Amino acid sequence: MRAMLLTRAGAPLEAVDLPVPQPGPGQFLLRVRACAVCRTDLHIVDGELPGLQVPRIPGHEVVCTAVAAGPGAEMPKAGRLGVPWLGWTCGTCDYCRSGRENLCDSARFTGWQQDGGYAEYLLADQRYCMPIPDRYSDAEAAPLLCAGLIGHRALAAAGAAGRLGLYGFGAAAHIVTQLAHHQGRAVYAFVRPGDDAAAAFARELGCAWAGPSDRPAPAPLDAAILFAPIGALVPAALAAVRKGGRVVCAGIHMSDIPAFPYALLWGERSICSVANLTRRDGLEFMELAGHAPLKTSVEVLPLASANEALARLRRGDVQGALVLVP
Numbered sequence: 001m002r003a004m005l006l007t008r009a010g011a012p013l014e015a016v017d018l019p020v021p022q023p024g025p026g027q028f029l030l031r032v033r034a035c036a037v038c039r040t041d042l043h044i045v046d047g048e049l050p051g052l053q054v055p056r057i058p059g060h061e062v063v064c065t066a067v068a069a070g071p072g073a074e075m076p077k078a079g080r081l082g083v084p085w086l087g088w089t090c091g092t093c094d095y096c097r098s099g100r101e102n103l104c105d106s107a108r109f110t111g112w113q114q115d116g117g118y119a120e121y122l123l124a125d126q127r128y129c130m131p132i133p134d135r136y137s138d139a140e141a142a143p144l145l146c147a148g149l150i151g152h153r154a155l156a157a158a159g160a161a162g163r164l165g166l167y168g169f170g171a172a173a174h175i176v177t178q179l180a181h182h183q184g185r186a187v188y189a190f191v192r193p194g195d196d197a198a199a200a201f202a203r204e205l206g207c208a209w210a211g212p213s214d215r216p217a218p219a220p221l222d223a224a225i226l227f228a229p230i231g232a233l234v235p236a237a238l239a240a241v242r243k244g245g246r247v248v249c250a251g252i253h254m255s256d257i258p259a260f261p262y263a264l265l266w267g268e269r270s271i272c273s274v275a276n277l278t279r280r281d282g283l284e285f286m287e288l289a290g291h292a293p294l295k296t297s298v299e300v301l302p303l304a305s306a307n308e309a310l311a312r313l314r315r316g317d318v319q320g321a322l323v324l325v326p
């Protein structure tokens with residue numbers, strides 16, 4: 001099978017030809033139909049996440065079809081399956097037993113601890129695959145599997161915020177905006193200074209306001225979600241939320257947060273992070289996506305263009321999400 005392989009952190013992915021893997025106990029062999037490119041892939045490729053073992057095939061927003069089942073796995077009835085970031089958990093630790101498998105110490109993640117979807121085939125534990133709603137094409141569905149899912153979890157963590165700020169307007173924000181509008185919230189989009197295209201995209205999606213992240217919010221926000229991996233945005237977002245407001249950090253990696261005066265946190269403002277997802281998040285969100293009319297803005301590229309896709313994401317030269325098709 002063709003695959004784009006990470007052989008060393010910081011090096012470009014290599015186009016390689018590998019044997020099709022054999023499904024182990026409880027696993028499916030899946031044929032990849034589409035795989036979206038996530039900012040987390042950039043952190044992995046750059047070696048910013050600890051514990052990376054190479055060689056590794058990245059990609060954790062995978063729309064696929066099961067073609068074989070390993071011992072103990074039963075071929076699924078659903079036509080298409082999604083393989084998300086959460087690939088395996090132990091099921092026995094305190095976190096797993098208390099409904100917080102997203103925090104499992106032994107968790108394995110797709111495209112990081114196990115091979116992902118930048119390939120023609122991948123293996124996945126059958127218990128972590130989820131059905132894909134029929135209303136989305138393969139490419140449209142791919143970004144739902146991380147941008148959508150993590151966005152959904154971050155939105156829940158933001159609480160009942162009527163005025164919601166989003167910092168960084170990429171794949172996750174463009175889905176969260178639609179979810180938030182569906183729930184009757186107003187969205188304020190903060191984009192990289194000078195990125196007029198992102199601001200225009202946010203306005204097109206009906207945001208109440210869109211402007212550069214170095215400008216103050218035009219109205220006090222009830223909560224803010226940070227998708228941009230920039231620590232300096234944490235005090236900026238704290239300054240933008242009103243008393244009792246929450247700042248949710250939704251990225252897996254962030255540059256250091258600069259020191260800031262206590263006054264920014266005072267008034268029962270809070271900061272929290274959102275880590276990974278649970279299978280329940282996935283099922284809930286896919287159910288929601290089956291009913292809510294989400295429009296994912298995607299650009300399809302061939303699998304061999306994975307390095308170009310990562311470079312464009314790094315430059316911020318993407319509107320919505322990039323999706324690789326083998």
Ligand SMILES: [Zn+2]
Binds near residue numbers: 101105106
């Ligand atoms: Zn566990």
Ligand SMILES: [Zn+2]
Binds near residue numbers: 085147
């Ligand atoms: Zn992701």
